[in-house]
Amino acid sequence: MTAEQQAEKVSPLREIMETREVELNLGPQHPATHGVYRALVKLDGERVLGMESIIGYLHRGIEKWAEYRNWTQATPIFDRLDYVGAVLNCHGYVGAVEKLLGVEVPKKAQYIRVVLDELQRIASHLVWLGTHGLDIGAQSVLFYAIREREAIMDLFEAMLGQRLLPNAYPIGGVRFDFPKGWVEVCRRLLDVLPQRIDEYEGLLTGNRIWRQRTIGVGVISAKDAIALSLSGPTLRGSGVNFDVRKAIPYSSYEDFDFEIPLGQNGDVFDRYLCRVREMRQSLRIIRQALDGMPEGELRGKVSKIIRPPAGEAYFTIEAAKGQLGFYIVSDGGDKPYRVHVKSPSFVNLQGIETMCKGNLIADVVAVIGSLDIVLGEVDR
Amino acid sequence: MNGVARFVKMVTFWELLKGMAITSRFLAKPKVTELYPDVRPVLPYRTKGRLHVEIGTCISCRMCEKACPEGCIKVFQPSKEVFKTDKRPVEFYLSQEHCLHCGLCVDACPTGSIHHSQEFEMAVYNPDDLLFDKETLPYDLDLKHFRWNWIENAPVKK
Amino acid sequence: MSDEKPPVETPAPPAAEAAAPEAQAKPAAPKPPAPKPAAPAGPKKWEPSGEIAENGAAAALKAKFGDVVTGVKSPCKEATVLVPKARLIEILAFLKEDAACAMDYLSDLTGAHYPNNDKKFEVAYHLYSLTRKESLRVKVQLDDGEPCPTATGVWPGADWMEREAHDLLGIVFEGHPNLKVILLPEDFDGHPLRKEFPLGGAQEEMIRSNKYGKPVYLPEEIEEARKIIEERRHDS
Ligand code: SF4
Ligand code: SF4
Numbered sequence: 062m063t064a065e066q067q068a069e070k071v072s073p074l075r076e077i078m079e080t081r082e083v084e085l086n087l088g089p090q091h092p093a094t095h096g097v098y099r100a101l102v103k104l105d106g107e108r109v110l111g112m113e114s115i116i117g118y119l120h121r122g123i124e125k126w127a128e129y130r131n132w133t134q135a136t137p138i139f140d141r142l143d144y145v146g147a148v149l150n151c152h153g154y155v156g157a158v159e160k161l162l163g164v165e166v167p168k169k170a171q172y173i174r175v176v177l178d179e180l181q182r183i184a185s186h187l188v189w190l191g192t193h194g195l196d197i198g199a200q201s202v203l204f205y206a207i208r209e210r211e212a213i214m215d216l217f218e219a220m221l222g223q224r225l226l227p228n229a230y231p232i233g234g235v236r237f238d239f240p241k242g243w244v245e246v247c248r249r250l251l252d253v254l255p256q257r258i259d260e261y262e263g264l265l266t267g268n269r270i271w272r273q274r275t276i277g278v279g280v281i282s283a284k285d286a287i288a289l290s291l292s293g294p295t296l297r298g299s300g301v302n303f304d305v306r307k308a309i310p311y312s313s314y315e316d317f318d319f320e321i322p323l324g325q326n327g328d329v330f331d332r333y334l335c336r337v338r339e340m341r342q343s344l345r346i347i348r349q350a351l352d353g354m355p356e357g358e359l360r361g362k363v364s365k366i367i368r369p370p371a372g373e374a375y376f377t378i379e380a381a382k383g384q385l386g387f388y389i390v391s392d393g394g395d396k397p398y399r400v401h402v403k404s405p406s407f408v409n410l411q412g413i414e415t416m417c418k419g420n421l422i423a424d425v426v427a428v429i430g431s432l433d434i435v436l437g438e439v440d441r
Numbered sequence: 442m443n444g445v446a447r448f449v450k451m452v453t454f455w456e457l458l459k460g461m462a463i464t465s466r467f468l469a470k471p472k473v474t475e476l477y478p479d480v481r482p483v484l485p486y487r488t489k490g491r492l493h494v495e496i497g498t499c500i501s502c503r504m505c506e507k508a509c510p511e512g513c514i515k516v517f518q519p520s521k522e523v524f525k526t527d528k529r530p531v532e533f534y535l536s537q538e539h540c541l542h543c544g545l546c547v548d549a550c551p552t553g554s555i556h557h558s559q560e561f562e563m564a565v566y567n568p569d570d571l572l573f574d575k576e577t578l579p580y581d582l583d584l585k586h587f588r589w590n591w592i593e594n595a596p597v598k599k
Numbered sequence: 600m601s602d603e604k605p606p607v608e609t610p611a612p613p614a615a616e617a618a619a620p621e622a623q624a625k626p627a628a629p630k631p632p633a634p635k636p637a638a639p640a641g642p643k644k645w646e647p648s649g650e651i652a653e654n655g656a657a658a659a660l661k662a663k664f665g666d667v668v669t670g671v672k673s674p675c676k677e678a679t680v681l682v683p684k685a686r687l688i689e690i691l692a693f694l695k696e697d698a699a700c701a702m703d704y705l706s707d708l709t710g711a712h713y714p715n716n717d718k719k720f721e722v723a724y725h726l727y728s729l730t731r732k733e734s735l736r737v738k739v740q741l742d743d744g745e746p747c748p749t750a751t752g753v754w755p756g757a758d759w760m761e762r763e764a765h766d767l768l769g770i771v772f773e774g775h776p777n778l779k780v781i782l783l784p785e786d787f788d789g790h791p792l793r794k795e796f797p798l799g800g801a802q803e804e805m806i807r808s809n810k811y812g813k814p815v816y817l818p819e820e821i822e823e824a825r826k827i828i829e830e831r832r833h834d835s
Contacts, residue, residue, distance in 0.1 A: 117782040124767075125791050129798050134510035137543035160675050201464050208473055215485075222489035222557065228543040236548070240486065263463050267456035287729065290705045290756030303704070303729055372647035372674035375725050375736065377706065386707050388723065392645050399792075403707040403725075411759050440782060517821045532821055534828065572828065 082110060085422070089118055093196045093426040096436030100413075100425065107421045112414045116407075119440040127400045132158055132367040133232060135397060140226040142404060143438040145188045146381040148181040148217075148229045154400075155230045156311060157376035157387035159361075161369040162232075167358040170234035171313040175350045176247070177220065177229060178312075178378075179343040183254070184213040185381035186336050190261060193333070193430035197274050202264055209257050212250055219243055232367060234360030244351060251344055251351075258340055266334070275330035279416040279428035282327060286412065293383025294335040295409045295432055299327030305379035312378075317349045329424075329431040336433070368395050382406050382433055402441055406434040489542045489557040492535060496575055499554040500528040508549035511539045530575070537563060537571040645713045649674035656728065656735045659699040664690060671738060679736040684747065687739050691753045694726060694735070702726035702735060708750065708760035710768045712793045719743045720770055724750065746773040767792040 088099040097118035103111040123142065127135040139154045140147035152174060159166060166174075191206035214224040219240055221227035230236070239247075265271045281291075286299040296303055304321045306314040322338035324331025371393040377386040383405025390399040409432050416428045450456070475482065484490070501518040517532040518524060547556050565571055651670035657678045661668050667686060671679040682690050694702040707725035718740035727734045741747055749772040750757040761772045762781040769790035772778055780787070789796055818824055 117780070117784070120782045122791055125796075125798060130510050133545065134508070137510060137541050137545070163675065205467075211473075218488060219485035220487070222487040222544065223542060226541075227489075228541070228545070231548065236544075237487070260463050264460045268460055269454075269456060287703055288755050290754065290760075301729070308727075308729075308732055309734070370648045370674040371645065372649050372672065373677075373679075373723075373736075374673075374675050375677065375707065375734075384706065386725065388707060388709055388725065390645075390711055392643070393648075398645070399711040401707070401709040401711075403709075407759065407763075408756065411756060515824070517824070532825070534824070574828070 080106075087425065089115075094429055095192060095434060098429070098434070098436055098439070100429075102417075102422060102425060104422060107423075109417050109420055109422060109425060112417050112425070114410060114413060116410070116436070117440050119436045121441065123441050124400050124402065127397050129396070131395045132369070132397060135400070136230075136232070137226070137228040139402070140228060141437060142402060142441060143185075143380065143382065143406070143435045144225060145435060146181055146185040147226045148177050148221075149185075149378065149380040149385065151229045152178055152312070153376065153378045153380065153385045153387050155232050156378060157374055157389045158232050158367070158369065160376045161372065161374040161389060161391060162363070162367065164233050164361045164363055166234055166312070166361050168313065168355045169357040170359050170361070172350045172354050173235045173239070173359075174230065174312050175314065175317070176347050177217075179347045179350075180213050180216060180247075182381045183340050183343050184210045186340050187213075189336065189381075189433045193433075194265065196426050196430040197271065199265060199268070199271060202261055205257065205260060209254065216243065216247060216250070219246075231360070233363035234358070236359070238359060247347070248351065251348055254344055255341065258337065262337060266337075272330065274427055275328065275333060275431075277326070277328050278420060278424045279329045279431060280327050281412055281416050285415055286327065289412045289415065290408050291383070291412050292405050292408065293379070293381075294332055294339060295383060295412065297321065298324035298332035298335050300325050305377050305384050309377060311376070316353070317346045319346050329427050332431045366395055368393060377403070380405055382435065382438065383409055404438040404441060406432075406436075406438040407441075410434055410439055484559045484561070488559050488561070489544055491537055491558055491560045491563055492540065492546070493556055493558040494533060494535065495554045496529055496533065498552050499530055499533070500552055501530040502551060504549040504551060505546035505555050508545045510543065510545065511541055513537070513540050514546060533575045535573045537573065644715050647672045647674065649676070652676040652678045654678040654733055654735065655731065656694065656700040656702060656726075656733055659697060660690065660694065663693060663697075677736060678734070679738060681738050681740065684739050684741065684745075688748050688750070688753065691724065691737065691750055694737070695753055700735075701728045701730050704729050705750070705754040705756050706734070708757050708764065710764045710770050712768055714794050720745075720768065722747055722764065722770060741770065744771070746771040748773050749775040751775055766790070769793065
């Protein structure tokens with residue numbers, strides 16, 4: 062092995078001082094793992110030779126839980142998958158049921174969903190930015206990012222009634238229109254946010270400490286990323302142009318004009334840039350949706366007791382972390398027969414071994430941060 | 442020229458200074474944090490707080506009970522003779538301990554009797570204090586600074 | 600009311616499991632007549648409704664493999680094909696390599712349990728072509744305990760997804776490099792997503808009989824319910 066030869070070369074004292082591989086437990090209660098994730102890292106000095114992920118500490122059996130509730134009652138539980146992007150999860154499940162039912166969601170409801178989805182995406186990326194910065198040592202970003210997220214949470218509270226887990230959409234549309242004055246506040250936020258994103262970039266993008274900690278760290282090639290089924294900014298950081306909003310448009314995303322930011326090298330820095338640029342694109346989408354808001358109904362024609370035809374459907378959306386898929390099976394009854402969640406964090410976490418191999422132990426923390434995992438979604 | 446500028450930026454730690462400038466700009470700005478127990482937040486109209494039931498308008502139809510995913514609600518209908526004239530429930534149990542604040546019961550209610558109030562302070566020493574019955578369920582109307590969000594959920598005759 | 604499903608279904612799976620070793624020991628002669636009278640009276644089989652949808656990849660697959668590949672009905676017109684287990688890996692590799700299919704992205708891999716069907720398990724592969732922008736669902740049917748060949752050789756990303764399906768449904772993936780528990784504790788007994796597994800796990804009965812349970816377990820009689828609530832308040 063090359064690593065062994067290297068070790069032999071650098072340590073002439075090997076005869077007297079014994080060197081050996083160390084197995085180190087990172088987590089499960091480590092602040093840099095963003096939850097209860099445990100990594101068993103095999104180390105040679107500070108260099109990572111291999112890595113094994115141990116997950117499942119937060120497994121709550123959400124898929125089983127949903128089989129015992131009816132189709133409507135199962136909606137609130139999926140908010141608990143990715144608890145910093147709850148609206149998007151709700152959209153995924155509700156969209157899958159609508160697809161199976163064959164319900165046409167009114168145009169206005171689709172636009173409202175787009176606005177709320179994109180706000181949620183920004184909120185999720187802000188939490189990621191703050192915590193990722195904190196991991197690598199840039200503490201002040203957290204305060205600024207959380208401040209802006211608070212404004213978005215306030216908007217959610219005014220619109221949906223709750224800040225974190227709002228149970229946003231009923232099957233077939235949306236519950237309410239925007240409350241009075243909401244659109245004005247939202248537009249003000251759209252004006253403010255670009256400057257604030259400039260501020261974060263001023264703190265981080267040019268910062269030489271940040272660049273040294275992130276550039277060339279945790280590299281994954283496009284080929285590997287596709288083979289490992291990564292999705293979202295983690296895949297796009299490697300330069301693969303795959304965004305569900307463009308590739309398989311849902312909820313009227315084909316009406317909007319936006320770009321998909323792509324990286325080149327597939328390192329931590331590119332994934333960071335992708336997400337930051339994605340926030341700006343989200344702002345663009347929200348503005349277009351608010352400008353072009355059509356008039357009309359808020360809910361499609363859905364009966365009170367939902368009984369989709371027997372069969373299966375697979376519906377995917379672009380969540381904040383990547384491609385979120387819902388595979389639902391119905392037996393024609395009023396309860397889901399099987400609900401499977403393809404959670405982007407779970408699949409993206411597979412790539413961590415490839416990314417970390419050969420890097421330093423301190424870079425593992427940077428890589429975990431750049432994957433943007435939420436353990437509620439990994440373990441389900 | 443470009444190279445010189447880059448050299449100057451490198452020696453003067455330009456980008457770090459820029460970050461410092463951004464941070465120090467906030468020194469003079471007003472605080473954005475709120476002192477919660479002293480300053481009560483004004484909650485928006487749709488806040489999903491603790492559930493409130495107007496026992497007077499409830500018709501004991503048990504729709505909310507069937508809609509709830511967590512089984513927080515239990516409604517007891519009056520006997521058949523009484524039900525003809527007086528549809529109000531004889532007992533209404535609601536456990537806020539397990540409530541998800543999802544609002545599905547509010548969606549299901551045909552009369553708009555059950556709705557969220559704006560009370561959010563539900564920390565108790567004993568979890569059983571969150572089990573409400575007919576007497577304790579109606580929210581204390583004396584606290585005027587809470588607004589109600591039932592108007593939006595009340596049914597409108599078309 | 601919402602939890603009545605498991606007691607109704609529990610008789611079916613043990614009977615089926617008890618029948619399985621017999622069928623292995625003897626030739627399958629006594630088995631075929633058994634399901635026939637059971638089918639109309641017994642529990643409902645799961646069968647998709649709708650119509651068979653076609654797309655480019657499904658057509659190319661059918662042209663190459665002919666009658667071993669059958670279309671599956673889908674109510675929302677998603678292209679779905681059912682393939683035999685013996686040729687699964689060959690077909691998946693063809694789907695990935697062939698230029699007319701080019702299904703280079705494995706979007707999802709999962710399984711489902713159908714205790715009333717002839718084949719008790721189904722594994723579904725959700726494929727997507729990044730170049731041709733087309734999706735396809737490939738399904739394979741398995742018996743209880745029958746191993747499924749692993750797809751990790753075709754898409755390395757199938758690794759964790761197969762481990763998850765093994766964990767929650769008990770499907771064995773033959774040839775998987777590292778098939779151990781991923782979401783459940785190491786000493787967990789059973790496979791939670793099988794239909795006979797109770798929602799509350801082994802503690803289900805304990806939760807139900809607990810007088811500190813939720814109001815949904817209150818009796819329908821108001822006096823009894825009041826007594827329970829009073830007792831509970833008194834205790835605490
Ligand atoms: S808000 Fe949801 S969880 Fe709470 S009582 Fe109503 S339906 Fe049940
Ligand atoms: S749904 Fe409304 S009217 Fe019916 S029992 Fe519940 S609160 Fe009363």
